[in-house]
Amino acid sequence: MSYVKTIVCFANSRKNFGRCTAGKEWINGKPGEWVRPISRRVTHEISEEEQKFENGYEPQLLDIIQVPCESRYPLNHQRENHIIASRYFWLKRGKLEFQDAHNWLDAPNTLWGTGQGSYTGLNNRVAIGAENGTSLHLISVKRLQLLVGLKAPEYPDSKRAVRGQFVYQGSAYRMDVTDPVIERKFMSQADGHYEIHHPLLCVSLGDPYKGYYYKLIAGVLYEERFR
Numbered sequence: 001m002s003y004v005k006t007i008v009c010f011a012n013s014r015k016n017f018g019r020c021t022a023g024k025e026w027i028n029g030k031p032g033e034w035v036r037p038i039s040r041r042v043t044h045e046i047s048e049e050e051q052k053f054e055n056g057y058e059p060q061l062l063d064i065i066q067v068p069c070e071s072r073y074p075l076n077h078q079r080e081n082h083i084i085a086s087r088y089f090w091l092k093r094g095k096l097e098f099q100d101a102h103n104w105l106d107a108p109n110t111l112w113g114t115g116q117g118s119y120t121g122l123n124n125r126v127a128i129g130a131e132n133g134t135s136l137h138l139i140s141v142k143r144l145q146l147l148v149g150l151k152a153p154e155y156p157d158s159k160r161a162v163r164g165q166f167v168y169q170g171s172a173y174r175m176d177v178t179d180p181v182i183e184r185k186f187m188s189q190a191d192g193h194y195e196i197h198h199p200l201l202c203v204s205l206g207d208p209y210k211g212y213y214y215k216l217i218a219g220v221l222y223e224e225r226f227r
Helices: 099-104 180-187
Strands: 003-015 018-029 029-040 063-072 082-084 090-095 125-127 138-140 143-150 161-168 173-175 194-199 202-211 211-221
Touching: 003 029, 003 099, 003 138, 003 180, 003 202, 018 202, 029 063, 063 143, 099 202, 138 173, 161 180
Parallel strands: 029 082, 173 211
Antiparallel strands: 003 018, 003 063, 003 211, 018 029, 063 082, 063 090, 125 211, 138 202, 143 161, 143 194, 161 173, 202 211
């Protein structure tokens, strides 16, 4: 172990067969830089076992966590990456109140630009080569509409999914939700549209796929979740 990063967890999302955890550095109660702990695996996801605390629990959103790290590992689209020291437990040091999380918001003009969308998305991807190194934002929106159902109903092999649609700085976005708590909650309900009012969203830029980086809703934070 070379160093420890203390972060407020804003995402603990699904990635391949593991998790993608991310947060902002806690510096005497003030927000620092974004930190994404990663593994040495080719696709960098962290196993659920690797991120557990000594008591067996796993990180929850807004937990204040100490993460043992070995080295920085910046990529063109993700300069926030730090390789974890996988032999050590993560430590929980407290929890940020939901209302206090509003002091940790980012204010980008757009979410990595607009004008690029997939078949089922809207402004949900960035062409490789157009990245700027930043891959995480915590934003506030007035309304998140969750779309639950087949991702592409006209295709027989299409799977059920949860997608999120919202407006930020005057532009509409529709992207996949990878927050496992939100996925479980809404996949258990009937197909349809559901709304969450005044959430904070941790949006993330995923790994390259067929010429693009896809934008994801990695964390959905709203008051009712933390009661």
